Amino acid sequence: MNGHPRMPGPVTRNTCGFTWGEGKTFRIEQTIRKTDGTVAAEITAVGGPMDLKARRLVAEPREYFRALASDPGLFGL
Secondary structure (H helix, E strand, O other), X not given: XXXXXXXXXXXXXXXXXXXXXXXXXXXXXXXXXXXXXXXXXXXXXXXXXXXXXOOEEOOOHHHHHHHHOOOHHHHOX
C-alpha cells in the first residue's frame, strides 16, 4: 500500500525475512528504506504459532507454516 495516491506519507521499499532456529520460535526481520536507499527503520520481532487448545507454542513452527502456506518460499521454507 506504500505510495498509494490516497495514502499519506513517503514512498518506501520494504523487505521482510524469516529466520528459523531449532526451537518453537522464529524471527521476522524487516528493513524499511526511503527511495534514496537510506534506512528509515529496522524492525525485528520474535514469534511463534500457538496451539490454542493446548495453550502452548507449536513444537515445529516450520512444518506448521509449510502446511498452511500456498508459497512456503515466502516464509524462507
